[in-house]
Amino acid sequence: MDKPHEHAIAVDDLVVNRGGKCVLDSVGFTVAAGSVTGLLGPSGSGKTTLLRSIVGVQKITSGTVTVLGTPAGSPALRSKVGYVTQSPSVYGDLTIRQNVRYFAVNYGVSRNAADEAVRAVGLGDIANQMVNSLSGGQQARVSLACALVANPAVLVLDEPTVGLDPVLRRDLWQQFHALAAAGTTLLISSHVMDEAERCERLLLLREGRLLADDAPASLLHATGAPNLEEAFLRLILNQLQPAKS
Ligand SMILES: Nc1ncnc2c1ncn2[C@@H]1O[C@H](COP(=O)(O)OP(=O)(O)OP(=O)(O)O)[C@@H](O)[C@H]1O
Incomplete structure (x- = not known):
């Protein structure tokens, strides 16, 4: 430990x-x-x-x-160490859920944890929306969810x-x-x-x-x-x- x-x-x-x-x-x-x-x-x-x-x-x-x-x-x-930069660093041609699940796979974390992180930043209802169709504030939250998923x-x-x-x-x-x-x-x-x-x-x-x-x-x-x-x-x-x- x-x-x-x-x-x-x-x-x-x-x-x-x-x-x-x-x-x-x-x-x-x-x-x-x-x-x-x-x-x-x-x-x-x-x-x-x-x-x-x-x-x-x-x-x-x-x-x-x-x-x-x-x-x-x-x-x-x-x-x-998780770092969320000022400009969102996410993939515009993936959905919110796909972005966060992608990070989850990289960190060896479950899909459920990814979906939980999406809900935690208030994007659960639009999880299947493409990131490049989101507002700047919403994209910032996707970035945050990607950082949260690694705990x-x-x-x-x-x-x-x-x-x-x-x-x-x-x-x-x-x-x-x-x-x-x-x-x-x-x-x-x-x-x-x-x-x-x-x-x-x-x-x-x-x-x-x-x-x-x-x-x-x-x-x-x-x-x-x-x-x-x-x-x-x-x-x-x-x-x-x-x-x-
Ligand atoms: N790549 C760079 N090359 C040279 N100088 C830089 C570079 N990036 C930032 N600076 C300078 O470093 C100083 C601090 O910048 P920094 O981005 O850390 O400030 P900040 O407090 O985060 O500003 P903001 O709130 O506007 O983001 C500024 O004077 C900026 O011009």
């Missing part, structure tokens, strides 16, 4: 340069196993680059990224709820918490503040630097802000002000 790891993800002094520019600058944090952590930050702040580093598809400049006690990207992590220990999701209606967003978040309660570690990027409130812990990235790593309630307390949007604003303004001597 695998040894349990206190930290499902550990990032230490991570630097990533892309196109000659420093995109992540000395980023460090840990993610507890079985937790839901939100990664927030404006467009271009480095969220996707950080998620790519964790799933092991990003060339890093220096530092270390460890997942389940193993260097990110190790072959041993292949079936243990990974760590699930990395890049903006999984973009374009979804509020009811579906709420349902998916309930599902994320149910997965965490069953032991899955979830790291979810978002730029929607009401989603930040649903996370146990928040990482705030700005211009490649980690500005905050705390629980939502602690961030509100520390900044004295009435909501997380305002808390982040105050953190940014504090960072911009010159230090008092």
Whole structure:
């Protein structure tokens, strides 16, 4: 049996340069196993680059990224880490069910598990529809079902709820918490503040630097802000002000 790891993800002094520019600058944090952590930050702040580093598809400049006690990207992590990218990576000329069953076969998982994953993302009623006839939000859910079917220990999701209606967003978040309660570690990027409130812990990235790593309630307390949007604003303004001597 695998040894349990206190930290499902550990990032230490991570630097990533892309196109000659420093995109992540000395980023460090840990993610507890079985937790839901939100990664927030404006467009271009480095969220996707950080998620790519964790799933092991990003060339890093220096530092270390460890997942389940193993260097990110190790072959041993292949079936243990699920990654849902921002643009859906599914086959347009297959139906929803066929897509998810295809992934199920690759992971050695039953057809029933595939059909269950399709239902879990709210697509059970249209499972026989071709993927290229679906909306962008529906295609994103097919991608999510393909990641869920392997039942990974760590699930990395890049903006999984973009374009979804509020009811579906709420349902998916309930599902994320149910997965965490069953032991899955979830790291979810978002730029929607009401989603930040649903996370146990928040990482705030700005211009490649980690500005905050705390629980939502602690961030509100520390900044004295009435909501997380305002808390982040105050953190940014504090960072911009010159230090008092
Ligand atoms: N392939 C690439 N080559 C060079 N620079 C890149 C490349 N991909 C991203 N970048 C740069 O890296 C920085 C961080 O990009 P990244 O996609 O990680 O940000 P993000 O926070 O995920 O943004 P968004 O929310 O818009 O997806 C940006 O300045 C971007 O221009």
